[in-house]
Amino acid sequence: MLIGVDVGGTNLRIGVVDGLRVVNEVRIHADFSVLCRGSTPAQALQAIHTTLLAVLSDTLRQHPGVTAIGLGFPGFIVAGRVAQSPNLPGLLDVDLATPLSQALNCPVSIENDALAAAYGEYQLSLPSPQPSPVKGRGGLKRGLIYLGLGTGVGGGLIAKGVAYPGEHGVAMEVGHILVEPEGRLCGCGNRGCMEQYASASGVAFSYLEATGKQLDAHQVALRADAGDVHAIAAYDLAGEKLAQALAQIIKIVDIGHVVIGGGMSAAWIWLQPAFEKRLDHDLIPALRGKIQISLSQAGDQAGMIGAALLAHAMPVEAHV
Template identity: 35%
Template sequence: MSQYSEDSGYVVAVDVGGTSMKGGVVTRSGEVVATDRRPTGAEGGPENVVAAIRSFVGDLAARGSSLLGRAPAAVGIAVPGLVDDATATALYAANLGWRDVPATGLVPLDVPVLLGHDVRTGGLAESVLGAGRELTDFLFLPIGTGIAGAMIIKGGPYGGTSGWAGEIGHIPVFPEGERCACGQTGCLETYASAAAVARRYSARAASPATAERVAALTAAGDPVAVKVWDDAVEALSLALATYTLLLDPSAIVLGGGLAEAGPLLSDPLAARLGERLTFRSAPPLRKAALGVSAGMLGAALLGWRAAGVPDARASWALDVPKTSAVP
């Protein structure tokens, strides 16, 4: 006999990253009854990733069946790339070497499936369950290896005409600055991603360091680290001032590895943003609430949407984030 409600059903949710994927079995009421993590296997090529996802979805469905006594109602999958909602196809994912991969190829079951862009799917979760819960317009900005934003507009993530909306990491903030991997010059990501902070410090100090280490050195007053950190804050303040002036968000939700620095990042950034915006107030900065589980929880919301329950959010318990840790 299951301890979970018999009529709730569940979805299988998977958040596919460049190197690993996080999966969950999530009930109608938002309980995460199982989680797991696996390598994406991208080094084995695009077909290998497809096979890894298929097998992961199958295994999570088997876990769900044994816990809840039935097959999943649907599957939701967040992928790091462009998605076409109309055809449920992953159009392009540079990390995975994908072009035009249909959602049905990722699922070894005959159930509805929805795909989502990874950052927008995380933003969806933050907007429903996390730091943006009562907000209709905000920017979710995870700062990790790269920087991309989920623009939550009128209550939902906005993808733009071609799915490229939210690429704030490639806004040129220092046009005479350093070259970005994307081919442009002076992109936000080149100065303010966790990878950039680590790379720029390591180059100047001639000593390798992670972004976390650079944060600790900054707090301790190391002059090289302080300068690199200050450049990151300056770059972020420029990009966020632009975003604020264009879209008037009610908050900016910072996530990803760099946000773990807490006030060391948010205090100077809030001050700089406030100084920059002369004729209007700056939106408050908030820390993302769902951490590394955001993408998986967002994928579960997509799964429920695929199952014909667009308002699954209404029945989700408010303490979902506390129970959703992914190993």
């Protein structure tokens, strides 16, 4: 058994993973984002460490058969260290995993949360799941592109069975692919980033722009269900921009299986028509009709499952 932790914006979710299933889950409120904004980096790191240590100690006591712990963390992870976390400012080049591992006497690994979700979905998509004991070995040939639609849009890439974080931990920062010249201003400083249109906040903004009404993406989907043309247009724009970015990714990595996850994937019925039309338009003929698009199998548990399996697949030395 393994433990997978999904470190979210306001919640910490700890899953005991047996095979590909979460057999026990604990969810605690932990607003690390507020913590990081109101404390020094050293205090924030200490508080995060203390919170994780307490909940993981408890979980290990209850499940002594656990052999490794994986953290899915919202940030750029390089060689097992948090290089930077846009949502948790102040955490720069910090090592969360090693002190936890020493305190718990159990291997702890850390990966980007979207990459962890991608790996979870990847393992669930295999005809017979094959958690590889050593990263990159085991003859796994398939790949997977994961797109997580939430407040922003995250992504993860699995190529030939290997989770690919990139050299600076920013591989598949898909939300910041530019899809609209001189478009909406993004938090990253650029204009026209995909997530300004295709995320939950992007959909809400599109609707606000057209109607002057402030609704969240879920409420906009309900308006679309009721036939509101502005709501349908907001989701059309989101689907189109998502497809524009995805077509570029596919032309670079040539991976034919795409999984759509994250909270806003629940509104896929409203994203799908414009998405499919635009994806087909933007792909080169050799790729048209060959891309398999599926919705997440694990839903919001993908991150925990993937983080746990990556802890198993990537021993600490694999990060060196």
